[in-house]
Amino acid sequence: MFKTVFRWELRALRRDPAFWAALTFGIVALGFALTNGERWRSHLGGVRAAAAQQDVSARETARATATRINSGQQPASFFDPRNALVYANYLMSHYAVLPATPLAALAVGQSDLLPSALPLTPGRLPSLADGSEPENPHRLLIGRFDPAFAVIFLFPLLIIGLSYALLAGERERGTLTLMLAQPLTLQALLVGKLVPRILLIVGLLLVFAAISAANVPVSAWPRLAIWFAVAIAYTAFWFALTAAVVTRRGNTATHAVTLAAAWLTLTLLVPTLVNLVVKTMVPVPSRVELILASRAATDQATAERSKLLGAFYEDHPDLAPAGGDGLHGADFITLQLVTGQRVERDLAPVLARFSDQLARQQRLVEKLQYLSPALLAQSAFADAAGTGPARYAWFFEQARAHHSELRAFFEPRALRKEKFAAWDDVPGFYYVEEPIISVVTRLAPAVGALLFVALGFGLLSWLALRRQIVA
16 A cells, blocks of 8 residues: 555656746755855865965075076075075965865865965964955855755755645545545555655755766765765754654644744754854954964063073074174074074963863864754765865864974074075975775764654654554
């Protein structure tokens, strides 16, 4: 009897204009979302290419300027590329670049907030606040219409629109009693009517996954499989929630309003409340405090630079200028180095507090996101696509290590007062991708939580139908 209900429901859906409208809407939404995502991925690729070109141009300009100075065609000035630290801190255009994954088009994530090209110089610690691509604040507020956005916000509406009248509609038309007069249980009727709709949504996702797989390298398929698993788990949640509502007593209007309220609560209201709770319990660190601390540390280091310089020459007597006995015998670069080291040392506790506060904020978000399937899915989609905070943190750690490498390359040459000409020997940044098992480990709890809650709603709907039969 289940097969009969299934075939009848397929026939009814094919004759229903709402079904074709929903199918068309889903296809258009996913196509438009993927187009938008591809545009953003191309933009990220353009940022990477521009960073590489600026690096090449800076080296060519330094080489040409040094040639003119050496030949006497141009007088030497402070911005002399033959001075290692002058070139490194003022003339060099060096970036640590995070390459966009092939799946960056599926979820913009935090790639429009955090920089994919991080400028690096030996004299300044890198920071993810150094954005490389300015963005419209209004666009950042509403988010980008990417495939993740379509699945999170629009697919639940498709599911609700196709399923809210599964049983109440039959009851209101007076056909439910006639159908149950056949050798058919209420559970089999619900499953037979629900399965075609599940196949529609899952079919859309499968076609989308196949198109995406055809346009990305095989190496990106594991991430695509994770992304698709999140989408299936999120879809399962909404089908289960819908089933739990439509199996309760009530008319079609009641079920439609209840499901619409659930969508509004879980996708908009709860995320807003989570954001408010996070900002209240773990407020964003004050930038004013950091600026004031930086100024105070700089002023203190400047006031004590004679003492700092003396201590430096005691540790490095071979670098002391001949005939110089203090501040007047020192060059500007050495002064900059010693004062910069003191400022960094004084600022280290402040920066550590900032990092700890941001880490606490992230940990709180990771806990509270389980209150909303939309938040959970959004985070998982971004992580699977390689645009989430975890991959940026991985990138930033490598950028910090490369910053230390730059210092080790430039500072000894500057202190030895060598005439610098090794512009092409500056160590480059090479990003190493994190193991895919790390991504799977992070996202397994999110997928498991969505499926577990979906299973719970499915059980509730099954029990509700049993009670109706007994009654």
